[in-house]
Structure formats: structure tokens, C-alpha cells
Amino acid sequence: MNRKSLGIRLTGALLGASLLTMAAHAAGPKPEDAMEYRQSVFNIIGWNFKPMGAMVKGEVPFDAAAVARHAQYVDLMSKAALEGFPKGSGPDAVEDTDAKADIWTNWGKFETAMKNFQQESAKLAEVAKGGDEAVIKAQFGKTAETCKACHKEFRKD
Numbered sequence: 001m002n003r004k005s006l007g008i009r010l011t012g013a014l015l016g017a018s019l020l021t022m023a024a025h026a027a028g029p030k031p032e033d034a035m036e037y038r039q040s041v042f043n044i045i046g047w048n049f050k051p052m053g054a055m056v057k058g059e060v061p062f063d064a065a066a067v068a069r070h071a072q073y074v075d076l077m078s079k080a081a082l083e084g085f086p087k088g089s090g091p092d093a094v095e096d097t098d099a100k101a102d103i104w105t106n107w108g109k110f111e112t113a114m115k116n117f118q119q120e121s122a123k124l125a126e127v128a129k130g131g132d133e134a135v136i137k138a139q140f141g142k143t144a145e146t147c148k149a150c151h152k153e154f155r156k157d
């Protein structure tokens with residue numbers, strides 16, 4: 001085979017592969033995969049939120065550097081959560097989810113709850129850099145309220 005025909009074959013193979021990728025995207029993620037993705041995101045959020053809560057309650061000594069690091073992860077993950085809720089990935093489609101069907105019948109409200117969480121998390125990451133304990137604790141409280149508000153309405157107990 002000469003160089004040119006090899007080139008054409010390779011191009012054809014690459015084109016085929018990228019068309020397949022596009023088709024896979026068009027079909028969207030599998031409900032099971034979406035559930036696993038969002039649960040992983042919330043696991044990371046919980047992992048980082050918990051030690052901050054312990055500090056706020058005074059169960060462990062306040063550590064400004066640790067708070068700043070945890071707050072950054074929560075901020076980042078808050079922006080990654082929404083895409084884990086594609087249509088058709090609710091309790092009708094997946095068994096092991098705690099997500100309520102109301103998410104998809106009430107999408108606007110769910111999106112707003114997520115936006116509130118993102119806003120407060122971003123503020124928390126911001127004030128955490130400042131290291132002011134009282135300000136951080138107050139902002140932690142506001143952020144925790146946004147978790148509770150969404151769980152109360154959209155997550156099974």
C-alpha cells in the first residue's frame with residue numbers, strides 16, 4: 001500500500017470513529033451512568049462538606065487552609081451536578097436513585113435550587129480564601145441551607 005492510500009484509509013477510519021462518537025452523544029448517557037455520575041459528584045461534595053461542618057460546630061479545630069481547599073472542591077462540583085440529571089434518568093428508569101420524579105416535572109424549580117447552591121458555594125470559596133472564621137462560618141450556614149432546601153423537596157429521605 002502506498003502512503004497516499006494509507007492516508008485515505010486512516011482518514012476514513014478516524015471519520016468513522018468520530019461519527020460513532022457523535023451518535024453515542026446524540027443518544028445521551030445511559031440512565032444508570034447518569035445516576036452514578038451524579039451520586040459520585042454528591043459524594044465528593046459530601047466528603048468535602050462534612051469536615052467543614054465539624055469545624056463550624058467546633059468538633060474539630062478550625063483550619064483555614066483546609067476549609068479553603070474543601071470549599072474549592074464544593075464550588076467546582078456544584079457546577080458539575082446539574083448535567084447528572086438528564087431526562088429519563090429518574091426513579092422510573094433507575095432503581096438505586098434517591099432522586100424524586102418531581103425533579104423532571106418541576107425542572108425550573110430544581111434548576112433554581114441548583115443555582116442557589118452554586119451561588120452560595122462560590123461565595124463560600126471566596127470568603128474561605130480570606131480566612132475570617134466568623135465570616136466563613138456564616139457563609140457555611142447559608143450554603144448548608146441550600147443543600148437542605150433541595151434535599152427536602154427533591155431527594156427521598
Ligand code: HEC
Nearest residue numbers: 039042043046049097098099113114117146147150154155
Ligand atoms: C439542587 C438539588 C441539590 C442540592 C443543592 C444538593 N443536593 Fe445532594 N442530592 C440531591 C439529589 C437529587 C440526590 C440524590 C441523587 C441520586 O440518588 O440519584 C442527592 C444526593 C446527595 C448525597 C448522596 C450521594 C450518594 O452517594 O448517593 C449526598 C452525600 C449529598 N447529596 C450531599 C449534598 C450536600 C452536602 C449538598 C450541599 C453542600 C447538596 N447535596 C446539595 C440534590 C441536591
